[in-house]
Every structure is written in C-alpha cells, then in structure tokens.
Amino acid sequence: MTQINTLDPGASPLDYYGYELRRCREAAGLTQKQLGSILGYTASLIGQIETARKVPTLEFSERADVALGTDGLLSRLLTLVMRSQLPSWFQQVAELEARATAIHVFQPLLVHGLLQTEAYAGAVFSAVNDRDLDNRIAARMARQRIFEKDKPPVFWAVLGEAVLYQRLGGPDVMRGQLLKLLACEKNPYVNIQVLPFAAGSHAGFPGAFDIFRFSNDPTIVYSEDYETGHATANPDAVENRMLRYDHLQAAALSVKDSVELIRHVMEERYGEHPSPDQRPMA
Incomplete structure (x- = not known):
C-alpha cells in the first residue's frame, strides 16, 4: 500500500501542487492507480508528484485537469512550480521575462535559453553536472511558454557566429537546435540576428546581457557571472546597454541574411537539408 505522507502546502510551490493534486483526486473518489490508468501514467508517478518528489510536466497537468475537472488549476500552478525549480537568483x-513587452538579448557563445531545444539545454546543463537534469530542462522549457501568450513579448536576439559552430551534444543536437532557430523566421514576434566573425571589434566584448522593457515600468538590464545574476534599472546602466545593443544590431547581419547563414552552417557542418515540414514551431 502506498504510504501517505502529510504535505505542508505552504512549504513550496511543488508541495502545494502535490497537495492540490491529492485533494482533487480524493474528491473525485479515485485511487492513485485509478487516476494513473486514466491519465496513462503509473500509480508510482502519481504518488511521487503528490509527495513533491517529482516535478510534473505540462502534459501531465493538462491531462489531470481534464480528468479531475479542475478547470485548469494544475496547469496554472505548474507555472509557479517550474519557476521555483530555477536557481533562486534566476x-x-x-x-x-513573463512580464516584459519586449526582450532584447545578446549571447556571444550560446543559444539563449528562450530559444533552446530540450537536447541543447541538456548539453548545456550537463557540461558541469547532470544532477536533477530532467527537472532543470523542464524548468527552462517552461520559460518558453511566454511565446504562447495571446500577446507575447517582441523578442530580439543577437547571437555571435560562434554560437553556430560551438558543438554541444553532437551533430544531431546541433541540427535540431539550428532548425529551431530557422523556424523562428515564421514567428513575427521572434527575430534573430547573427553577429558575424567579420564584424571584428564590437560593442559586446564585455559579455552577454539582456534588456527587458515594460508597458508601465522602467527598463531593466540583466547580466550574469558564474555564480549569480545582476539586474538593475539604473538609468546609466540601462542607457549604456541600450547603446551597446544598437551598435550590435547595426554590426549584425539582417534577419534574412542571418537565416541564410544559419541554414548554410547547418547544412555544411551538421549534414541535413531543412524542409518546411521538418521545422518545429518556435
């Protein structure tokens, strides 16, 4: 018989999710095994989620909402759960990201997290350690749901050309990642420019940074080091980053030319020709 642990719903978003899942399941008169059968999961997985030992997925949450008639409760809670899986400083x-109306990012060495595939994110995370890898990847993918909102933020990314050549996870991972970047061409809210090697000296040498703009709040700039991140609305810092970003965009290839370069690198280095039906949605 599965041991029933007492959860404190105030301990964390994950505990709260587990508490609500158990409450709704019991209100529906279902055992863990019965709910698992309905959803297509094992009773063990249901138990792990209910006791906050396993992070639920979006697919699980959506199925459970339908089966338990919770009117989207678990799917809404999942946003808080996934955010809580991120490092506290992040x-x-x-x-x-969730509140911004416009996001401008510069990444000289890696594909930005909001554009990564699961496989690429896994390769990035496992470069240091693979502890709790599935949950960390899931939390990163959950951030990308901002592009599914009725009015998503306008997103501009300037990526260094080195991003296309730095092989993470092998050719299949890189091919999938570059396909995802190519798919962004069809998304009017997502724009990618590549800063070519030929640009030479440029305004982004100090490192990666993000700029967040809001409807009614001051603009915020963000950068990070190995241990933590730094966000500020200081007017001088914001003005400095915005000026640098203007110079980076001016030095980068156009969106159209960037698409052609990404396609060329993918075909030349990772050996596959993209066709429209192969391209995943951004």
Missing part, C-alpha cells in the same frame, strides 16, 4: 529573471 527566478527574478523568469518573472521579468
């Missing part, structure tokens, strides 16, 4: 950034 949770503020996820909130900024």
